[in-house]
Amino acid sequence: MKTIEEILSDLQSLADPEYISKMEYFGIKGGQALGIKNAVLKPYAKEIGRNQELANELWNQPMHECKHLAILLAEPKLFTEEIAEKWTRECYSWDLVDGIGMKIIPQTDFAYRKVDEWSTREPEYEKRMAFATMVGLSLKGAKQPDEKIRLFFPIIEREAWDERNFVKKAVNWALRQIGKRNSSLNKEAIQVAERIKAQGSKAARWIATDALRELKSDKAQARLHK
Template identity: 40%
Template sequence: MTYTEIINGLYDLQDKDKVAFKAKKFGVISNNSLGIYHQDLKVIAKDIGSDNELALQLFDSGIYEARLLCSKLFKPKDVTEDLMEKWVKTFENWEICDSFCMGLFSKSDIASAKILEWSNRDPEFEKRAAFATLASYCMADKTSDNNLFEQFFTIIKREANDDKIYVKKAVNWALRNIGKRNIDLNRKAIEVANEILEFESKSAQWIAKNALTELQKEGIRMSDYPRAIYRIPIVKVH
């Protein structure tokens, strides 16, 4: 599919009622939106396949849904720091922020560095990008040891008092996902959550209580990463 064919196809799916519905129901407020659901964009992206040049063209169109498509068409290993900075500064809601963070940023070789850098940002969705990337990075990186992830507890505790709704939700998300990586990080994440519980802010209280509810749940599902350490191989007896 060509750029023009894709843009025309997006306009064919235009539904302004969905723009209003997404804003009211999910808090997705976006400029230049056509009103196409994320699940429909995933189908379109699957039909197109990976295409970096086309992805960049779509992003530069300024159409909201075309930018979402960019996050699904660009190859994660080709993401550069310049592109990450260009894109992160345009995020206007949690949907597009998370789409780029989960689909591209968390799979980048510089994910860890950008998580630490963006966690110091003031704009709501730039800071959310740090923790949304971290939450996904916990599952994207299947081989790194615990030391890599333990370093992120410092920024989680530091930003737990941020009362911006989409920041605190992402901080909570990141804490929970680190704690679901393996049994040792689960124990450490619970300790961190209890430390945050001592903070006075409402955001910290919510982050800690919500995380503890999930991390201490009986039968919690964990990923056992890195599996070379945390997954005991099954030995078949003949």
């Protein structure tokens, strides 16, 4: 197994300073970025293999890519609620939130409870974690029953007022993802979007209008009725 020192050395050799400006363009800021593309980081993570102890060490490093590598190496069965809270509190960028919420939390036994908790948090990225986790749970690969996914609709509707960029985009994302899961949930998501639109706030109108555009589109409907 590679040591943390060996990994840090490897990451330095994979660094591409020119890619840092592209990361910033997509709103990935904070931390000490090395400029390593996901297409490079993922194969490297596969070589190392899952290891929660190593993931914990990497998360505590200041480099942005160390935290991404930590997400890729995390073992869901060993990813405790305490670790989930620590990582969530320490997120400073949307891509870290989405990586944790989509790839790790849905595989834990506390995912649904944390969605409910995080959805009412004040910090922007902690709140986003709730909706990123919804997206992860809503993917077909997560094999979650529709009955459990429907539990997210009241939360989405309740939190559609939040105008903060990384929250409202995540609320919209979760609503669209659920609505693309199957025809039944598509109809329900459209109804939820219509109610959100009627709330009248600027954030709610944006969330609903954008979601309805995709959920009602010919492309989405054709795929659902295949």
